[in-house]
Each structure stands twice: as C-alpha cells, then as structure tokens.
Amino acid sequence: MGKRVLLFILTNILVMTTLVIAWTLITTFTGIDPSIRDAGGTGLGINYTSLMVFSLLIGFGGAFISLLMSRWMxxxxxxxxxxxxxxxxxxxxxxxxEKVHRFSRAAGLMHMPEVGIYQxxxxxxxxxGPSKKKSLVCVSVGLLNNMDEDAVEGVIAHEVAHVANGDMVTMTLLQGVVNTFVVFFSRIAAIAVSRFVKPELQFVVQFAAIIVFQIVFSILGSxxxxxxxxxxxYHADRGGGDLAGRDKMAHALRSLKAHVNRASVKDRTDDSAIQTMKISGKGSMMKLFSSHPDLDDRIARLEQR
Incomplete structure (x- = not known):
C-alpha cells in the first residue's frame, strides 16, 4: 500500500497548494477576504471563525478532490x-x-476492481480508487517475478482487503481534518510573519509564506x-488472511522480508531497496513517515490471531 499512500499524499499537497493559490489570487483581485478583518488600519487582523470555515472547505475539498483523482493519478x-x-x-x-476477482467476490464486493500491472x-x-465501485488493484512485474504463487495470492488478498475495508475513504476523511489545521495554522503563521516587513511588501511576503508554511505543515501532517x-x-493483513488463508498471508510477508534483506545486502542504494523501505523502514525518522509497520511486527500480529 506504500504506493497508494505516497501518491495520495503528493496529490493532496499539489491540490491543496493549487486551491490556496487560487483563493489568494481571487481575494486579492476582489479585495474581499472573509478570513481577514481590519486591525487598527493594518489589514492584518484575523477573523478566526471565518478562517476556520474557509479552512474546512479547502481542507476537505482538497482531500476529496485528491480521492477522486487517486485512480487516474x-x-x-x-x-x-x-x-x-x-x-x-x-x-x-x-x-x-482471476485472483483479484476471486478474492473480491469472497470479500463481498458487488463491483470488481480494475486490475493493472506496471513495469x-x-x-x-x-x-x-475513490470508492469500492471504482477501485484499482495493481501489482508490479517485480512482484510476479520474485514471489511464488502462494505469496502473490497473499499480497493480492491483502490489497483486496484494503478495498473491502474502504481504507481510501476513511483516510480521506482523516486527511481532510489534517488539511483543515494545515490551512488554518499556515495562514495564521504567514500573517504573523508578514507583520515584520514593510506594508508595501506584506502581500508578497504573506503569499509566499502561506505556500511555504502549507507545504511544511502538510509534510508534518503526513x-x-x-x-x-x-x-x-494490520487490518488488511487480517483481511488478507481471511481471504487467502493465514498461512499464505504470513508466507507473503516472509517473502517480502526476504526480498528486502536480499536487496539491502546486494546494494543499499538499489532502487528496489529504496522502494521497499516504504514498507519496512527501521530508522526512527523513517518509521514516522512509513506507511507500513515493520514486517516482523506484522508477521507476529498475524500469527497471534
């Protein structure tokens, strides 16, 4: 799922930045910004209620636009x-x-996901995908070439479980909340920074600061x-175990771990090794941004059921 999360976060940052730039330009040319009120003639006061409403609209709007674009992207x-x-x-x-469709039927999906392969x-x-009805399950050629049949079944069952669990929609709702606070605090921080420059430069500084703070806060929010x-x-592992069998799911995780170990020994700068770090990063900083828990933890939890 590392690719899905990474693509969603990057798309979200791009969409959110675009929306805020558009909003800032519109309010500049119209001279109407409901989030700003006059403060002693400086024009730098903040209407917190309006700003929160604005942040909610932009935050959830950006998240759902990113969701709608996810499959296409x-x-x-x-x-x-x-x-x-x-x-x-x-x-x-x-x-x-055949595997994707078989597991999808077993998971109770009424519409079969699109199935894809990438080189x-x-x-x-x-x-x-934006919904269970419009989902995509995709595998790499490297997965098919490096894993046996049972491991491939475990991996595909895991991905179908993500679709059946509606993980993209729930992640979108969480991203909407994160976006709301990103917009809210980035605008407050940008206004605060702009107060330290000359009045004629305040708009330029505030505009640039909004973009910078929003990108930085978005990365932290990720x-x-x-x-x-x-x-x-962990839920998708359990779901994959229910669909393909716990032994196949555990075998898939062990096969992935063996591949990570081989790639690390062969060449720590190899592209495959870098990609699998998204799945099994061990560094403390990597763990914060990793979309997947440590493989040993996943295997242990699966076997404890």
Whole structure:
C-alpha cells in the first residue's frame, strides 16, 4: 500500500497548494477576504471563525478532490497497464485478474476492481480508487517475478482487503481534518510573519509564506496519515488472511522480508531497496513517515490471531 499512500499524499499537497493559490489570487483581485478583518488600519487582523470555515472547505475539498483523482493519478504516474478480463491476456496477467476477482467476490464486493500491472523491478502492489465501485488493484512485474504463487495470492488478498475495508475513504476523511489545521495554522503563521516587513511588501511576503508554511505543515501532517496507514495495514493483513488463508498471508510477508534483506545486502542504494523501505523502514525518522509497520511486527500480529 506504500504506493497508494505516497501518491495520495503528493496529490493532496499539489491540490491543496493549487486551491490556496487560487483563493489568494481571487481575494486579492476582489479585495474581499472573509478570513481577514481590519486591525487598527493594518489589514492584518484575523477573523478566526471565518478562517476556520474557509479552512474546512479547502481542507476537505482538497482531500476529496485528491480521492477522486487517486485512480487516474496512479495510472498515469505508474504507467499502469489496465487488464481487460475479456481481452487477450498472457497467462500471468489472466492469473492476476482471476485472483483479484476471486478474492473480491469472497470479500463481498458487488463491483470488481480494475486490475493493472506496471513495469518495475520493485516488489510491490497497491490498491486505490475513490470508492469500492471504482477501485484499482495493481501489482508490479517485480512482484510476479520474485514471489511464488502462494505469496502473490497473499499480497493480492491483502490489497483486496484494503478495498473491502474502504481504507481510501476513511483516510480521506482523516486527511481532510489534517488539511483543515494545515490551512488554518499556515495562514495564521504567514500573517504573523508578514507583520515584520514593510506594508508595501506584506502581500508578497504573506503569499509566499502561506505556500511555504502549507507545504511544511502538510509534510508534518503526513506523519499522522502515515500512522493511520500503519494501523490499517494490520487490518488488511487480517483481511488478507481471511481471504487467502493465514498461512499464505504470513508466507507473503516472509517473502517480502526476504526480498528486502536480499536487496539491502546486494546494494543499499538499489532502487528496489529504496522502494521497499516504504514498507519496512527501521530508522526512527523513517518509521514516522512509513506507511507500513515493520514486517516482523506484522508477521507476529498475524500469527497471534
């Protein structure tokens, strides 16, 4: 799920930045900004109620726009080949489609997810999409080439469990809350900074500071989103175990751990190793931003059921 979370966070930052720039330009040209009230003639007072309403609208609006774009962005950025179940497919491609559809039916999904493959040596898979009805389950060529049949089944079942659990929607709601506070506090911080410059420079400084603070606060806010993602990974592991069998799910996690270890020994700067760090980073800073818990913890929790 590392790809899904990373793409969602990056898309969210871009969307939020675009919305705030557009809003700032509109309020500048119209001269009407409900979040700002006159303060002793300086024009730098803050209407906190209006600012909070503005922050809620931008925050949740940005999160849901990012959600609606998630499947499209994943296809474009990862150059995903969407597999047509009724089209001409290779044996490996048809096997992936069959697994996704079989687990989706077992999970009670009324609409089958789109199934895709992307060309990459990394061992990875992800699920994304704005709803259960419009979801995408995608695997890398590296996953198919480096894992056996049972491990592939475990990974795919895990991703289908994310779709069945509605993790993208719940993550979007959390991202909306984070966005709201990012917009609120970045604007307050930017106004505070602009008070230290000449009046004729205040708009430029405030505009630039809003963008900078918003990006910085968004990155810090991604720590909260990543923590939630790690929590949901345990649920998806359990769901994958229910769909494919706990032994296959545990085998998939062990296979991934073995791949990470091999990649680290072979070349610590290898692209595959870097990608798998999103799944199993051990450094304290990496853990804060990692979308996945440590693999040993995931295996242990799965086996404790």
């Amino acid at each position: 994943a296809k474009k950025m990862m150059k995903v080949k969407v597999l047509d179940p009724d089209g001409q497919l290779s044996a490996a491609e048809r096997s992936v489609v 990459s040596a990394e061992v990875n898979a992800f699920a994304t 720590i909260i989103v990543s923590a939630y993602s790690r929590h949901r990974e």
